[in-house]
Amino acid sequence: MIQAIAFYIFAVVMIASAALTISSRNPVHSVLWLILAFFNAAGLMVLAGAEFIAMLLVIVYVGAVAVLFLFVVMMLDIDFSELRAGFVRYLPLGLALAVALLAEVIIGVGAWSVGGVNLSKRIAPIAEQTPNIQAIGDLLYTRYLFVFEAAGLVLLVAMIGAIVLTHRKRAGVRPQIISRQVARRPQDATRNVKPAVGQGVEL
Amino acid sequence: MTALFTSWGMAYGWAWFLATIIGILVIALPVMLAVALIIYADRKIWAAMALRRGPNVVGPLGILQSFADGLKVFLQETIIPAAANRGLFLLAPIITFTVALIVWAVVPFQPGVVLSNINVGLLYVLAASSIGVYGIIISGWASNSKYPFYSALRAAAQMVSYEVSIGFVLISVVLWAGTFNLTGIVEAQRGLYGFINGNWANPLLFPMAIVFLISSMAETQRAPFDLTEAESELVAGYQTEYSSMAFALFWLGEYANVILMCALNASLFWGGYLPPFDWAPLYFVPGIIWLLAKMLFFFFVFSWVKATVPRYRYDQLMRLGWKVFLPLSLFWVFLVSGFLMLTRVGVPS
Numbered sequence: 001m002i003q004a005i006a007f008y009i010f011a012v013v014m015i016a017s018a019a020l021t022i023s024s025r026n027p028v029h030s031v032l033w034l035i036l037a038f039f040n041a042a043g044l045m046v047l048a049g050a051e052f053i054a055m056l057l058v059i060v061y062v063g064a065v066a067v068l069f070l071f072v073v074m075m076l077d078i079d080f081s082e083l084r085a086g087f088v089r090y091l092p093l094g095l096a097l098a099v100a101l102l103a104e105v106i107i108g109v110g111a112w113s114v115g116g117v118n119l120s121k122r123i124a125p126i127a128e129q130t131p132n133i134q135a136i137g138d139l140l141y142t143r144y145l146f147v148f149e150a151a152g153l154v155l156l157v158a159m160i161g162a163i164v165l166t167h168r169k170r171a172g173v174r175p176q177i178i179s180r181q182v183a184r185r186p187q188d189a190t191r192n193v194k195p196a197v198g199q200g201v202e203l
Numbered sequence: 204m205t206a207l208f209t210s211w212g213m214a215y216g217w218a219w220f221l222a223t224i225i226g227i228l229v230i231a232l233p234v235m236l237a238v239a240l241i242i243y244a245d246r247k248i249w250a251a252m253a254l255r256r257g258p259n260v261v262g263p264l265g266i267l268q269s270f271a272d273g274l275k276v277f278l279q280e281t282i283i284p285a286a287a288n289r290g291l292f293l294l295a296p297i298i299t300f301t302v303a304l305i306v307w308a309v310v311p312f313q314p315g316v317v318l319s320n321i322n323v324g325l326l327y328v329l330a331a332s333s334i335g336v337y338g339i340i341i342s343g344w345a346s347n348s349k350y351p352f353y354s355a356l357r358a359a360a361q362m363v364s365y366e367v368s369i370g371f372v373l374i375s376v377v378l379w380a381g382t383f384n385l386t387g388i389v390e391a392q393r394g395l396y397g398f399i400n401g402n403w404a405n406p407l408l409f410p411m412a413i414v415f416l417i418s419s420m421a422e423t424q425r426a427p428f429d430l431t432e433a434e435s436e437l438v439a440g441y442q443t444e445y446s447s448m449a450f451a452l453f454w455l456g457e458y459a460n461v462i463l464m465c466a467l468n469a470s471l472f473w474g475g476y477l478p479p480f481d482w483a484p485l486y487f488v489p490g491i492i493w494l495l496a497k498m499l500f501f502f503f504v505f506s507w508v509k510a511t512v513p514r515y516r517y518d519q520l521m522r523l524g525w526k527v528f529l530p531l532s533l534f535w536v537f538l539v540s541g542f543l544m545l546t547r548v549g550v551p552s
Contacts, residue, residue: 063333
């Protein structure tokens with residue numbers, strides 16, 4: 001009963017916020033609706049018993065990716081009329097994508113309801129009470145080790161690429177040399193002088 | 204408690220629902236009371252360090268000062284700037300306050316006494332603390348004013364940076380304990396060398412305890428890392444446009460976060476609800492007293508630092524996060540896992 005109520009709340013809010021993500025005029029509102037959608041997706045995953053994936057979704061997408069999204073979008077200066085002009089031009093492409101996605105969902109649900117795919121027999125069956133994290137870890141670090149490490153390597157290359165693209169040496173900048181700042185002592189910077197009356201101090 | 208309600212003839216689902224709501228109230232109300240008292244304690248500690256008296260008028264020794272302040276802001280007018288984004292402007296303090304409270308669901312107060320004993324407890328803590336930044340970003344943007352906006356940008360960069368190193372610190376603790384469950388992590392600290400309860404006595408984890416303490420100060424934006432509300436540069440940062448209850452919610456949320464970070468420090472590295480030494484007579488004192496004592500100690504450290512250390516520069520803050528803590532904690536994850544591989548798992552042939 002509680003699960004059913006929770007499921008419908010999460011599902012309805014998620015679909016509504018997903019719809020508002022694409023329909024709201026203000027891009028910052030869009031990102032915030034997107035975050036709400038992520039959040040409810042995490043709630044649905046908890047209901048499905050995948051608490052590890054749910055937490056990762058919140059940590060990675062809500063906590064890191066969406067923050068940077070919001071960061072960029074907040075500083076954008078967007079001309080809304082130009083955005084709306086693009087709507088008609090990209091409508092056919094968008095419709096084609098939507099139809100393709102819908103077809104995939106229908107095929108997926110169809111195949112599942114026919115019963116052709118039995119996941120518990122496809123991969124190594126997992127003991128009933130194994131925690132999520134352990135089950136994923138067992139698979140990730142044994143069977144899919146090379147795929148996992150390859151994914152890590154791709155991410156590393158992407159990171160280096162981003163640094164190479166954005167990092168540039170600028171002329172006329174004086175970088176801070178931290179070790180010199182730390183090594184500086186009060187006696188290097190201050191001097192105790194006792195000038196006689198009527199005399200100034202030479203610096 | 205669920206069992207009690209089911210014995211009254213309630214369906215299991217509703218009994219669980221009611222028991223959880225009561226559990227939430229039992230935790231959240233004392234936390235809010237604790238926030239009021241801890242603000243008073245904070246002001247008293249600074250006052251003592253600055254050779255002042257601090258609040259001493261309302262109630263005996265001024266202990267009711269926070270309640271008087273609360274009543275005052277409650278009676279004030281809520282001002283919403285005309286150019287502000289109304290809905291988001293009011294949503295932001297609610298987010299900050301709520302996020303500070305929801306993490307308490309997984310903090311163990313005694314063996315087995317925890318609202319929700321989930322096996323991804325530490326990930327839940329990380330997830331909740333990563334939402335915390337939205338309260339500040341949204342308030343900064345919705346205020347439609349330049350100082351709150353600068354503050355929001357600073358907060359976003361600061362909290363995301365320090366969450367990275369906090370994540371690695373937590374991973375090394377998790378590797379040692381072998382579980383993400385907070386109760387499990389506390390229990391794994393029992394009887395180190397046969398008599399000490401706490402990861403701090405472990406030379407492999409002690410540096411991480413220090414890194415976590417400093418990172419938690421940065422994560423809660425306490426001095427010396429309070430650049431988001433640096434009054435000499437940004438007026439009051441993201442709170443500039445707020446007044447009345449909305450402002451009070453930010454304040455409460457901030458202090459609730461600080462208490463929470465003290466509880467996490469205590470639970471992850473200093474034995475949580477366990478007494479400091481594994482000696483039978485100490486176990487007669489209930490676990491929650493030990494936890495509270497440790498939290499108060501860490502709160503004193505937080506106040507002490509705030510009263511004595513000058514504020515960091517922003518570039519120093521970023522350098523500390525990315526160039527010192529991140530490599531150090533990443534290296535420590537390798538070190539801890541390598542050590543465990545050698546001692547517990549064994550070298551693969």
